[in-house]
Structure formats: structure tokens, C-alpha cells
Amino acid sequence: MKIEKIDKKQAILDAAEKLFCETGYEGTSTRQISKESGANMAMINYYFGSKEGVFIEIMNSRIAGFGSQLKIINEDKISAMEKLNRVIDGYANRILANPSFHKMMHRELSLTQRPEMYNKIKDAMSQNMQLLEKILTDGQDDGSFREADNRLIIATIMGTLTNIVISPNKVIPDSDFDLNVPKDKKMMKDRAVAHLQDLLTVYLTTKK
Amino acid sequence: MKIEKIDKKQAILDAAEKLFCETGYEGTSTRQISKESGANMAMINYYFGSKEGVFIEIMNSRIAGFGSQLKIINEDKISAMEKLNRVIDGYANRILANPSFHKMMHRELSLTQRPEMYNKIKDAMSQNMQLLEKILTDGQDDGSFREADNRLIIATIMGTLTNIVISPNKVIPDSDFDLNVPKDKKMMKDRAVAHLQDLLTVYLTTKK
DNA sequence: GGATATTAATCAAACGATTGATTAATTTTG
DNA sequence: CAAAATTAATCAATCGTTTGATTAATATCC
Secondary structure (H helix, E strand, C coil), X not given: CCCCCCCHHHHHHHHHHHHHHHHCCCCCCHHHHHHHHCCCHHHHHHHHCCHHHHHHHHHHHHHCCCCHHHHHXXXXXXXXXXXXXXXXXXXXXXXHHCHHHHXXXXXXXXXXXXXXXXXXXXXXXXXXXXXXXXXXXXXXXXXXXXXXXXXXXXXXXXXXXXXXXXXXXXXXXXXXXXXXXXXXXXXXXXXXXXXHHHHHHHHHXXXX | CCCCCCCHHHHHHHHHHHHHHHHCCCCCCHHHHHHHHCCCHHHHHHHHCCHHHHHHHHHHHXXXXXXXXXXXXXXXXXXXXXXHHHHHHHHHXXXXXXXXXXXXXXXXXXXXXXXXXHHHHHHHHHHHHHHHHHHHHHHHHCCCCCCCCHHHHHHHHHHHHHHHHXXXXXXXXXXXXXXXXXXXXXXXXXXXXXXXXXXXXXXXXXXX
């Protein structure tokens, strides 16, 4: 029995996000979105103006509040290491909560076309990177962190998490997991956080 | 003055790779490839059968010999740490030598369609991951490496390098570089290698 | 409160443009 | 001259978008 959608507008957004994640923006036709959502084709343009309008709406709603969550951390009166650990946890939560959207975001980021979207994503990422940068330099200034290539430490944190959701699983027998399974997702998030926190704690607090 | 292409077949491959990297597979039309390469539209199908045939040929030629370079390292009579450092260097070279292709590869990997390509890329990556896995366990077996989450150490190595070529630059004033500039590319490769080797050396050789 | 506007939502059909592919004719090459 | 390479023209299919008409719900009026 099919559940009736309350709202066709939301149905279009849901279907489009699913399809964009699976087959990409160019690879998804408005007819597919129409069929998947149960809405008439014209409704897409009626509500969102264009196919790109749907895409922009999806990205905007997802990106909104991306940085705000992490910004609070930096204001807490805790050590740099504690801040770093919390940011790692927050970041891992964010990314692993919605792997398919994160994939789509990265795909869009690797295309230079659609500059509006590119810049939006870039700005959202930039916020997080600057926050991380500040935590690292603060820790280095008070002597609790070693000197390091901070830009690349950030690349390591973000890259590791992105790699987990992007790279194919089941390549190493040991690590046979499926991020669509809630239990596996929780497990991977905990592993990712533990790994990154351990890695960076050891690295940043070891004397040169 | 336009340089005459020796070979239209190669001209098509070159143009297609450039366009696929810039605007994606679906986002590139055969007419664009035709215009960019200077070849007639029909030549694409004449030489490669189809648009997908062009894509497959590009991926095959690039992926070929991807693992072979690294495989030799594991046979050398050197320490696990030395092997790890060489693999990092080899990997960084490979990825930063052709950032746009690496982007395209990852984009393709994040789409589940075109399973032939997906599996090809997956297998190529799988080889490298298994090699890295072996180096890590060998080092742990002989006591030179600490116990760790090896799957995620691999994610850190690959993810960090991928992040460098994918994530937008110029977000942190300090790190204003352009991978299209040979000098910047060399600089980033050296930085990436130094960072990863330092990070993992410290981490893997520090007692728990 | 019942008739009458006004609105938003939805639909099938069609639009012109573009897609990847193929044809048949022509040119180039060995 | 035969084979291979190249061309312009054309194909059916699909693309995103727009159209005019219809329904259902809401607001306005006397």
C-alpha cells in the first residue's frame, strides 16, 4: 500500500534528491523525477521554475546550518584538543548521516559548471576549514599542539571521512559494511571518530 | 596557429578526456567532442563505436598499469616503514600528476550506473588497498607498527590525497595554490608526501 | 447563506532544441 | 583501383520547458 504524499512539492524534492544522488544531475531527467514523485511534469517548473531550481533548493536546504552547529564548539571554554575531538565527531555525524547527499555534493564540487552551486558548497566548506584552522593554531600557540602542516591536517580529516562514504566497500574482506544499514552506519561513524581522534591526538601531542 | 593532429583518433580521445573532466560524462555531448577535436561527429562512432566507447577507452588506458608500479615496492627487501613511505610517494605522484582525471574517476565511482566502469575502477583501487593492507599488517607482525584500524589508515592516505585535488583551494589565504601550475603541483605533491609520511610515521611508531 | 469571483494545483499534450547514432556519398591513402 | 578515412545530411528518441484547459478549494459579494 502506497503512502499518500501530503505535499507534491516535497514529493518532487524527495524524488529528485534520490535520483540526483543515484544518477547525477545531468543523468536525471525531469520525466524520471515526475514518475518517481508521482507529480505531473509541469509541477516541477510550476514550483521550482526549472530542473536546476529543484537542485538548488535541495542543496540550499541541506547546506543550511552546516557551519552553525560547529561554530558553537569554538566558543566553549575547553582545550584545543577537546575542541578538535568535538569537531571530528560533529563532522563525522554530519557526513555519515547522509552519505548519498555527501557524494552528490562532492560530485557537484568536482564540476566547474553551475558556479552558483559550486560557490555555495565552497563557502560552506570554507567555514568549516577556517574553524578547524583556528583550533589548530590556537593549540599550537598555547603549546599543546606540535607545529604541523595545518592545511593538510584539515585535508586528512575531511578526506578520510569523505573516503569512507565514497570508496567502494567490500574490497577488503575485513571491512565488509553497508552504510545503508543503520547498524553499519553507526559502527562506521564510531570507528571513523575513534581512528581520527586517536591519529590526531598521537600526532599533535608527540614532541618533534 | 593550430597544430595539426597526427591522428584524429587521438584527437578525439584528448578532447573527450578534457571535456569529460570539465563537465562530466552526461554533461558532454558528442558534438562538443567533435568540435573540440576537429573531427567529424561520425568519426567518434567510427573509431569507438559509441560515446561510451570513448569513455571506456580513456579509462582503460589511464587505469592500465595503475597497480603494477606499486606492486614492485612490496617485493623489495626493505622495512615496512620504508615500503609505506614509498607507496605514499608513488600514490601522491600518480594522483597529482593528473588531478582532473582523478576527479573524473571519483565522480564515476560515486555513480552506480555504468557498472562496467565502476567495477574497473573498484578493482584498480582494491589492488592498491590490499597492498597497503599487507604492508601495514607486516609491520604490525614484526612489531615495528602499532596496532591500528588499518582500513581507516588506508582511508586516511587515499582520502587526504583525493581531498587535495578535489577540494576548492583559496579557502585559506595561506594555501592559495593552483594544481594547473606545474610549480604549485610539485610543491603540493612534496607537501602532501611530507605530511602523510610524518603523520603516519609518528602515529604508527608511537607506543600505545 | 448561496451565488459568484479568484486562486492554487494539476493535467495531458505539444513545443523546439538537442541528444547519440547512422546513412550514403565523397575524399584520401597506399 | 580497392580500402580506409572523412564528410554532410539525416534519423528516431529524448531533453527541459511551455501551453491551455480543468479541477478543487478558498474568498468575496449581495
